[in-house]
Amino acid sequence: MDPESPSHDDIGEAALTDIELELFVRAMQRRHGYDFSQYAPASLLRRVRQLANSLECGTISGLTSRTLHQPELLPRVLEGLSVPVSDMFRDPRVFRALREQVLPILASYPRIDIWQAGCAHGEEVYSLAILLEEAGLYERSHIFATDLSTRALQHAQEGIYPAREAQQWSRNYIATGGTRSFADYYSVRYNLLKIDKRLRRNVTFAQHNLVSDKVFCEAHLVLCRNVLIYFSNPLQSHALALFRDSLVRGGFLCLGLRESTDFATTAADFDPFDEPQRIYRRSIHPAAGSKA
Amino acid sequence: MTVTAIVVGCSAGGVTALQTLLGGLDPRLAQALVVCCHRSADDSANLAGVLARSSRLPVVEAAEREPARGGVVHLAPPGYHLLMESDNRFALSVDPHVSHARPSIDVLFCSAAQAWRAGLVGVVLTGANTDGAEGLRLIRRYGGIAIVQSPASAQAPAMPQAALDLAGADHCVPLEAIPALLNRLCLA
CATH class of the missing domain: 3.40.50.150 (Vaccinia Virus protein VP39)
Structure with a gap:
């Protein structure tokens, strides 16, 4: 999307993002039985966005669609949504x-x-x-x-x-x-x-x-x-x-x-x-x- | 649009720049300020204490799940990303470094844009990398206001320049002019 073009839709892009995230969570729950609805939303959104980018889905909705139709993607999606790597003897x-x-x-x-x-x-x-x-x-x-x-x-x-x-x-x-x-x-x-x-x-x-x-x-x-x-x-x-x-x-x-x-x-x-x-x-x- | 909150990002030269910025803010500001200043994970220096000496607003380190309070400057703790939730509370993450930084300005700005939308002002100050540019772009896309320190006035011009190149700015002014600009935007 052109970064300079203001959004002209009536509800605004941020609200749209909320809807997309909600639908993704629902899809993971109903299609695969994994419930992310109680994850802290800000980090979840960030990870879902990163997954959508790295899997070249364009939008979160694109990722949702692939999550629904390509079950073989599930391990990759779960990896992207789970605990990040640590260090040995961290802290x-x-x-x-x-x-x-x-x-x-x-x-x-x-x-x-x-x-x-x-x-x-x-x-x-x-x-x-x-x-x-x-x-x-x-x-x-x-x-x-x-x-x-x-x-x-x-x-x-x-x-x-x-x-x-x-x-x-x-x-x-x-x-x-x-x-x-x-x-x-x-x-x-x-x-x-x-x-x-x-x-x-x-x-x-x-x-x-x-x-x-x-x-x-x-x-x-x-x-x-x-x-x-x-x-x-x-x-x-x-x-x-x-x-x-x-x-x-x-x-x-x-x-x-x-x-x-x-x-x-x-x-x-x-x-x-x-x-x-x-x-x-x-x-x-x-x-x-x-x-x- | 009324300003609800201000997010500030800085890196190399950031502490001095923050002292100037906070020193010029009107103590009547009712908006929450959230600052991401690059620092190493084992940084034990009391940055909040250092900045508090120059600031007329109280300066605290942001804590997990605490609400962002109006008229208070909240600092991202070292070693963690700081994010804003839509319920106005802070969240921390240990997700990988972004642009070699944790806390990352982009992570803070993107989450703050989602939480505060058009009520947000984003400020990018001195720094020697490109962190913050992506976040500032999102702030503008969601209707918020972008302020970038003019690269010529920055100790390290790369970061404000990267922000200008990617996001553009509603205001690109020398550091010394930023406090008055924020006072005007916030007290209007």
């Missing part, structure tokens, strides 16, 4: 708190189950695996790494990243209190960094949708960082309820550094453990309305 002080404060408590359990919800390309799964390995806990731990996108899970399972990340990730590793060499955990070929497959030995990758799927494990730690920021308040509450129901009493929840649970009705089911790092524990005492 090192959080991983330092996990290493120094959380793992020593988890060490008292004979078996440690961890659910990472929204694992994207798996950077934080392997970060956790390294912490467990170095704490001598990995043999009795299991990480369930889930994501909405099967393409993201595929990527996570491969554990292959651009080698240029190694320097930053190594700095992050050291900042978490790591005393070995980060390079012990990967090999480099050409310009790709491949994570040692031994770190994957106790990881299960599985598709899971926080909107519609149920609790599937009893976890001692749930890691879900920078996922809830993409959810509206009711969906955020819903996801927190899932984490609560998955966690053992006293189990840990780790959220993203700028994620606020203030607007979630289920926030009362968690007690702060390390508030600045957004680490919480499932309350020992059942809160009103929560599962016994």
